[in-house]
Amino acid sequence: DAGVTQSPTHLIKTRGQHVTLRCSPISGHKSVSWYQQVLGQGPQFIFQYYEKEERGRGNFPDRFSARQFPNYSSELNVNALLLGDSALYLCASSLMPESFYNEQFFGPGTRLTVL
Amino acid sequence: KQEVTQIPAALSVPEGENLVLNCSFTDSAIYNLQWFRQDPGKGLTSLLLIQSSQREQTSGRLNASLDKSSGRSTLYIAASQPGDSATYLCAATNYGGSQGNLIFGKGTKLSVKP
Numbered sequence: 001d002a003g004v005t006q007s008p009t010h011l012i013k014t015r016g017q018h019v020t021l022r023c024s025p026i027s028g029h030k031s032v033s034w035y036q037q038v039l040g041q042g043p044q045f046i047f048q049y050y051e052k053e054e055r056g057r058g059n060f061p062d063r064f065s066a067r068q069f070p071n072y073s074s075e076l077n078v079n080a081l082l083l084g085d086s087a088l089y090l091c092a093s094s095l096m097p098e099s100f101y102n103e104q105f106f107g108p109g110t111r112l113t114v115l
Numbered sequence: 116k117q118e119v120t121q122i123p124a125a126l127s128v129p130e131g132e133n134l135v136l137n138c139s140f141t142d143s144a145i146y147n148l149q150w151f152r153q154d155p156g157k158g159l160t161s162l163l164l165i166q167s168s169q170r171e172q173t174s175g176r177l178n179a180s181l182d183k184s185s186g187r188s189t190l191y192i193a194a195s196q197p198g199d200s201a202t203y204l205c206a207a208t209n210y211g212g213s214q215g216n217l218i219f220g221k222g223t224k225l226s227v228k229p
Binding site: 040045048058106111 | 119146147149151156157158159160161164204216217218219220221222
């Protein structure tokens with residue numbers, strides 16, 4: 001079984017541009033979460049989607065948005081990019097949120113560099 | 116608001132040594148606690164998940180414990196190997212709020228010297 005996949009692997013953008021990151025969860029998993037990890041820090045929660053509905057949102061500006069598709073894959077969109085958005089963006093999937101068994105499995109991440 | 120702290124930030128040990136990584140959290144109302152490994156520039160690999168009703172979990176040379184009353188978890192690595200060199204992150208999943216999301220510590224960077 002394939003694990004969580006993310007695309008693209010690396011991305012270079014300039015300030016003010018828009019970016020779309022993609023994630024495919026493990027087969028059978030219906031919950032997808034997005035995290036931002038800046039260098040030297042632990043990942044920070046951005047969004048969680050379950051059954052195509054937003055179930056949680058971290059402390060990020062409205063420039064960040066996401067959606068989940070009927071096949072449970074997900075997109076993270078960031079508008080009006082800032083230098084501070086440079087980070088590793090991680091996607092995680094799990095069977096469902098709110099569960100003692102909510103083990104989350106992470107993809108390899110997308111490295112975004114904003115110049 | 117849940118805060119997760121990991122001490123030390125970095126640790127260097129000789130090969131073969133047993134070691135303990137520490138994780139503390141401020142809010143004991145957690146679903147579970149998960150330990151991850153991260154190699155440089157890579158994603159996270161799940162090592163162990165301890166449910167809130169459990170005291171410990173074991174996988175191979177790894178043993179993780181959870182003490183909710185004191186807000187602490189430890190990851191014990193037996194007979195360390197150079198291949199264990201990586202950053203180890205712990206993360207708690209809380210009841211309430213944005214349920215299901217992980218709250219991470221900053222990690223402990225482990226270096227095992229041959």
